[in-house]
Amino acid sequence: MNSKEGRPTIPIKIQSLQIPTPDGQADAFAAFPDDGERHPGVLMYADAFGIRPVLREMARELAGHGYYVLVPNFFYRHGPTPVVELPEYIGEEVRPAVIAQVMPLIEAHTPERVLSDADAYLRFLTTQPEAGAGPVAVTGYCIGGLLAMRTAAAHPGQVAAVAGFHGPVGADGPDSLHRLTAQVHFGHAETDLTPEALGELNQALDAAGVDYTSEIYPGTVHGFTMSDTDAFNPAALQLHWDRLLSLLGRTLTDS
Secondary structure (H helix, E strand, O other): OOOOOOOOOOOEEEEEEEEEEOOEEEEEEEEEEOOOOOEOEEEEEOOOOOOOHHHHHHHHHHHOOOOEEEEEOOOHHHOOOOOOOOOOOEOOOOHHHHHHHHHHHHHHOOHHHHHHHHHHHHHHHHOOOOEOOOOEEEEEEOHHHHHHHHHHHHOOOOEEEEEEEOOOOOOOOHHHHOOOOOEEEEEEEOOOOOHHHHHHHHHHHHHOOOOEEEEEEOOOOOOOOOOOEOOOOHHHHHHHHHHHHHHHHHHOOOO
16 A cells, blocks of 8 residues: 555564463564654454454554554464464365354353453553554454454544444443543444444434444445455455555554
């Protein structure tokens, strides 16, 4: 994307990391401009399929716009990446078997674990020498969208922006929305949310006084950002970048 926009290409560093948590070490990676400067921090939650090449590419892309991007393996209690062995392409014929492996991991990832981990991830992020000292953003895909929401709601003074894409972001109900102080963007798949359900979610966001955008991306199915799956939609991925970069540009500044 950088070269298409005529912007100078920034060398991006990918660093493998271990994040200390109350339950052990969470393996993770960070992507950031290798320029000796500090950059605003973004905590990125993967989808249910976890860390894999497409997530590294997406983190690298975001880092190229001037951010320090931290991507933890939130299933670390079950082992290091890859927790589940994935095919290079997740199509219709293999998807049910992969989901059958992933679902027990999702079910074991309780809200208590999510919040404990979020504390550890943000504490770690803000101590990295390449990350800025100011507010951070949290973004997530699929189940990662829900984790992003829970993280933002639990850290209202620290998280300035939160984005969720094809995620069950309304799953916690309207009560959690009142804790949000971050600016919000939700990009929903057509197969995940009916227009009526979107209206109900947006009404709850309005009632909670949240500064948000929330929309159904046209012609999409669940997982539309992920190029290694049959759900991938290139136009929707680009719309996701447009919305995400606009959100981060409004809310994060270099420290």
